[in-house]
Amino acid sequence: MTVRTPGTPARKIDRTPVTTPGGPKSKEEKIVVTVRLRPLSKREQLAKDQVAWDCKDDYTIVSKHPSQERTAQPPPFTFDKVFGPSCLNETVYEGVKTVALSALGGINATIFAYGQTSSGKTYTMRGITEKAVNDIYHHIMNTPERDFTIKISGLEIYNENVRDLLNSESGRNLKLLDDPEKGTVVEKLVEETVSNDQHLRHLISICEAQRQVGETALNDTSSRSHQIIRLTIQSTLRENSDCVRSFVASLNFVDLAGSERASQTHADGARLKEGCHINLSLMTLTTVIRKLSVGKRSGHIPYRDSKLTRILQHSLGGNARTAIICTLSPALSHFEQSRNTLFFATRAKEVTNNAQVNMVVSDKQLVKHLQKEVARLEAELRTPDLSREKDLKIQQMEMEIEELKRQRDLAQSEVDELRRKLQDDQQTSNPIELPRPSMKKCLSYSDVLSLKLDRKEIDHNDKTRKTLLRQSMRQSSTAPFTLMHEIRKLEHLQEQLGEEANRALEVLQKEVAYHRLGNQDAAETIAKLQAEIREMCAVRSIKKEVDVGTAIAPNRSVSANLKEEITKLHSQGSTIANLEEQLENVQKSIDKLVMSLPSSNQESNGEAAAKTKNQSIKNNLLPLTSSNVANRQNFIKSPSSSLSTSQQIMEPDNEENRPPEDDDIVSKETLPESEKGTPARSEQVGDVSSKESTPYRRQSSVNMKKMRKMFQNAAEENVRSIRAYVTELKERVAKLQYQKQLLVCQVLELEANEAAGYNLEVDESAIEPEEPQVPWYVTFKEQRQQIIELWDVCYVSIIHRTQFYLLFRGDPADQIYMEVELRRLNWMQHHFAELGNSSPALVGDEPTVSLSSSIRALKREREFLAKRLTSRLSVEERDALYSKWDVPLEGKQRKMQFINKLWTDPHDVKNIEESAQIVAKLVGFSEGGNMSREMFELNFALPTDKSPWTVGWNQISNLLNL
Numbered sequence: 001m002t003v004r005t006p007g008t009p010a011r012k013i014d015r016t017p018v019t020t021p022g023g024p025k026s027k028e029e030k031i032v033v034t035v036r037l038r039p040l041s042k043r044e045q046l047a048k049d050q051v052a053w054d055c056k057d058d059y060t061i062v063s064k065h066p067s068q069e070r071t072a073q074p075p076p077f078t079f080d081k082v083f084g085p086s087c088l089n090e091t092v093y094e095g096v097k098t099v100a101l102s103a104l105g106g107i108n109a110t111i112f113a114y115g116q117t118s119s120g121k122t123y124t125m126r127g128i129t130e131k132a133v134n135d136i137y138h139h140i141m142n143t144p145e146r147d148f149t150i151k152i153s154g155l156e157i158y159n160e161n162v163r164d165l166l167n168s169e170s171g172r173n174l175k176l177l178d179d180p181e182k183g184t185v186v187e188k189l190v191e192e193t194v195s196n197d198q199h200l201r202h203l204i205s206i207c208e209a210q211r212q213v214g215e216t217a218l219n220d221t222s223s224r225s226h227q228i229i230r231l232t233i234q235s236t237l238r239e240n241s242d243c244v245r246s247f248v249a250s251l252n253f254v255d256l257a258g259s260e261r262a263s264q265t266h267a268d269g270a271r272l273k274e275g276c277h278i279n280l281s282l283m284t285l286t287t288v289i290r291k292l293s294v295g296k297r298s299g300h301i302p303y304r305d306s307k308l309t310r311i312l313q314h315s316l317g318g319n320a321r322t323a324i325i326c327t328l329s330p331a332l333s334h335f336e337q338s339r340n341t342l343f344f345a346t347r348a349k350e351v352t353n354n355a356q357v358n359m360v361v362s363d364k365q366l367v368k369h370l371q372k373e374v375a376r377l378e379a380e381l382r383t384p385d386l387s388r389e390k391d392l393k394i395q396q397m398e399m400e401i402e403e404l405k406r407q408r409d410l411a412q413s414e415v416d417e418l419r420r421k422l423q424d425d426q427q428t429s430n431p432i433e434l435p436r437p438s439m440k441k442c443l444s445y446s447d448v449l450s451l452k453l454d455r456k457e458i459d460h461n462d463k464t465r466k467t468l469l470r471q472s473m474r475q476s477s478t479a480p481f482t483l484m485h486e487i488r489k490l491e492h493l494q495e496q497l498g499e500e501a502n503r504a505l506e507v508l509q510k511e512v513a514y515h516r517l518g519n520q521d522a523a524e525t526i527a528k529l530q531a532e533i534r535e536m537c538a539v540r541s542i543k544k545e546v547d548v549g550t551a552i553a554p555n556r557s558v559s560a561n562l563k564e565e566i567t568k569l570h571s572q573g574s575t576i577a578n579l580e581e582q583l584e585n586v587q588k589s590i591d592k593l594v595m596s597l598p599s600s601n602q603e604s605n606g607e608a609a610a611k612t613k614n615q616s617i618k619n620n621l622l623p624l625t626s627s628n629v630a631n632r633q634n635f636i637k638s639p640s641s642s643l644s645t646s647q648q649i650m651e652p653d654n655e656e657n658r659p660p661e662d663d664d665i666v667s668k669e670t671l672p673e674s675e676k677g678t679p680a681r682s683e684q685v686g687d688v689s690s691k692e693s694t695p696y697r698r699q700s701s702v703n704m705k706k707m708r709k710m711f712q713n714a715a716e717e718n719v720r721s722i723r724a725y726v727t728e729l730k731e732r733v734a735k736l737q738y739q740k741q742l743l744v745c746q747v748l749e750l751e752a753n754e755a756a757g758y759n760l761e762v763d764e765s766a767i768e769p770e771e772p773q774v775p776w777y778v779t780f781k782e783q784r785q786q787i788i789e790l791w792d793v794c795y796v797s798i799i800h801r802t803q804f805y806l807l808f809r810g811d812p813a814d815q816i817y818m819e820v821e822l823r824r825l826n827w828m829q830h831h832f833a834e835l836g837n838s839s840p841a842l843v844g845d846e847p848t849v850s851l852s853s854s855i856r857a858l859k860r861e862r863e864f865l866a867k868r869l870t871s872r873l874s875v876e877e878r879d880a881l882y883s884k885w886d887v888p889l890e891g892k893q894r895k896m897q898f899i900n901k902l903w904t905d906p907h908d909v910k911n912i913e914e915s916a917q918i919v920a921k922l923v924g925f926s927e928g929g930n931m932s933r934e935m936f937e938l939n940f941a942l943p944t945d946k947s948p949w950t951v952g953w954n955q956i957s958n959l960l961n962l
């Protein structure tokens with residue numbers, strides 16, 4: 001077993017002065033000296049001994065009997081602390097506590113009691129040790145960051161023999177060894193590692209039990225040896241496993257044997273021998289203290305003169321903090337010994353220690369650390385080129401980064417160059433590629449339409465819809481070239497309308513000329529009509545401002561071209577309005593003419609009969625057909641004619657009756673009484689597209705009167721046809737006007753945008769990013785859903801829904817149609833909301849649409865389609881549909897039930913898709929290829945037939961004052 005000397009528990013000690021739990025540590029520190037005066041013992045009290053000392057204050061003790069003859073008057077003694085007879089061990093401990101706890105921070109500490117026998121040294125040291133142990137473990141509990149190890153050893157110096165108090169079997173004297181680094185080492189001294197405070201207390205009690213005690217005259221249990229209980233406290237930071245250093249320090253509790261006088265202790269024999277050794281070692285201690293008190297450089301310090309001073313060498317002027325408690329008996333009979341103790345204490349006050357923090361690298365920790373280091377080095381050895389490889393990799397990556405940067409800069413410069421070139425090209429000849437500025441402003445167009453649209457938008461509660469509407473406007477209007485294209489198309493259609501109007505006027509002129517010959521009563525009206533026609537021709541002959549084929553002027557910006565277009569559209573607006581007005585006049589005159597025509601009532605019954613009889617002849621006798629058949633066919637069957645589609649839809653099936661129509665009623669009302677109810681007549685009026693055109697051949701068998709009547713009837717027929725056509729023209733012009741206004745709005749948006757600083761030709765990077773362009777297919781889907789919902793809300797014709805739904809499937813060219821439909825429906829919804837349940841007002845001579853009228857119209861339309869189920873579908877097909885759509889096969893109203901399920905859920909995609917397919921089949925859309933986008937260009941509804949289930953676009957046009 002290796003026994004270490006005090007203060008050298010570890011392999012290597014590093015001493016550094018630091019702040020410790022015991023307080024600030026200075027490099028040099030005087031020994032703390034306190035004095036404790038115990039009460040008179042029972043023995044002293046029985047001996048009627050007197051108290052010779054008085055504790056004047058906490059620091060001063062004075063003799064109460066200065067008059068004693070044998071000694072001189074002792075002066076008052078002052079110490080770091082003086083404890084009177086009433087002071088408890090707790091109080092005394094407080095005086096040395098800082099010293100005791102220094103050991104927790106790596107500073108050696110020694111507390112010992114010095115005094116004559118029976119003065120209370122053992123009594124005091126037991127108390128101090130107990131309190132110190134408590135505080136040590138309290139500190140450990142409160143310092144979880146450190147790992148503490150406490151070891152204990154105990155020895156006594158009895159008759160100058162060192163005995164191990166923890167090893168009772170070792171009765172022999174332990175040798176003291178000198179270690180150059182550790183100082184004096186007690187060979188083979190047992191050092192027990194303490195597991196906890198109880199264990200420590202137990203071990204301490206063992207030490208005390210092992211100590212030599214003897215009875216003397218002054219003390220029944222007089223300690224006959226110097227006892228040293230040593231705690232070695234080591235602590236390491238838990239967190240830092242790499243920290244191999246630990247605090248390590250020893251805390252010595254030294255209970256000296258009492259100085260005694262043999263005369264007083266009545267010692268003899270063994271006690272006397274003990275007393276001699278005690279006094280000898282205490283004398284050496286006194287000498288050491290005395291010498292130390294006068295300075296370390298005062299020569300030789302006789303530590304080695306006794307085992308006590310040798311073992312306590314570090315604590316006496318060395319690397320330790322030391323506290324001495326000098327115990328005194330207050331008895332006058334011990335005055336001399338007490339005074340000597342005070343002299344000793346006074347000298348001890350002057351002794352300076354040099355305490356330092358002891359840092360140690362323990363073998364265990366050092367081994368651990370070295371093992372780690374070895375492992376790391378071995379790993380490095382196994383991959384010797386690792387660091388070099390890393391360096392190479394880093395270098396390579398840096399080069400790659402540099403190369404990428406270079407490529408990026410190159411690409412950026414190329415992009416800049418391309419952008420510059422693109423801008424140059426755009427400014428010169430390629431307006432299509434112009435960037436699209438995001439629209440920031442609302443419409444500023446001051447026309448009635450724009451005002452209504454603005455109001456519609458402002459009043460619209462549905463923000464999402466509004467946003468999407470704006471988005472769609474933005475998308476369409478931010479494509480300048482698309483707008484130009486749409487303008488061109490409209491202009492072309494306007495041109496066609498004009499030509500058709502011209503041809504109609506020519507026919508009308510001829511018809512009027514005929515009537516002039518045949519009916520004098522209408523002469524004035526005819527004259528007026530002719531004047532109007534001339535005026536009309538004059539309007540039409542106004543120099544065409546629209547050059548359909550004109551290409552966009554080169555070397556000019558799109559915005560400049562659009563501005564020019566705006567001016568044109570404004571001027572054309574008045575021209576169109578003029579044309580519309582003239583058509584209105586012509587229509588009125590024709591109406592008057594028709595009314596002034598000789599009524600069938602005025603004719604003889606024979607003539608009426610002849611009329612009916614000659615109905616078949618009439619078709620062959622139309623003067624119109626002889627001269628204007630080509631023209632008539634042209635203008636009636638014009639590709640852009642609204643009749644081309646609507647008429648087909650409206651044609652009743654042969655086997656079914658057509659639902660009642662306003663047009664029929666109007667036609668009948670305007671027809672002469674004699675012609676009412678005449679199927680052929682009705683057919684001709686309703687179906688302008690005459691199907692036959694057999695050349696007229698005069699038949700000699702027919703008398704002149706009848707012939708004249710026939711011609712008159714034919715002329716009337718033509719006039720009425722022309723009237724119907726003029727009505728259609730009027731509506732088409734109105735629609736054209738609306739569409740132009742729409743485009744004007746969009747162009748004005750562009751203009752306003754440009755005026756606000758959003759230059760059409762600016763770099764794309766200048767465009768604000770806050771409103772990113774939404775892909776068309778997204779917008780289309782959203783718009784279509786809105787449209788479907790609005791169809792439902794506004795009770796729009798399901799035939800119209802079907803047409804529109806099947807035609808516009810998301811092609812970019814559908815944009816304008818989607819936008820216009822959305823605007824129209826929004827307006828309609830708003831209009832319905834404003835109208836409420838009130839009766840629709842009359843605008844012009846036509847009632848406006850209302851929600852109730854739309855509902856009624858839709859109901860009639862469904863009835864119409866229900867009837868078509870029979871003619872268009874086989875029994876098997878119908879039954880299949882019934883079962884698929886959950887319609888009872890035996891139900892009485894199953895056709896109506898089925899039709900009522902079509903187009904009912906705007907959110908059910910399947911319902912919508914299948915509804916559209918079924919309606920298309922019922923009305924024949926899917927058969928004849930008679931659906932075209934151009935149809936919708938002018939015909940959003942079924943305009944000329946005035947079908948009751950459709951919302952006439954002309955009605956909307958009227959409401960918009962177009």
Ligand SMILES: Nc1ncnc2c1ncn2[C@@H]1O[C@H](COP(=O)(O)OP(=O)(O)OP(=O)(O)O)[C@@H](O)[C@H]1O
Nearest residue numbers: 038039117118119120121122123219222223257258
């Ligand atoms: N402060 C005190 N208050 C009360 N009793 C005390 C005090 N100090 C000592 N005594 C009592 O005095 C007696 C002697 O005390 P103690 O044994 O501690 O003296 P000592 O100095 O150790 O003597 P020795 O040197 O002979 O061992 C004991 O009975 C002890 O209880």
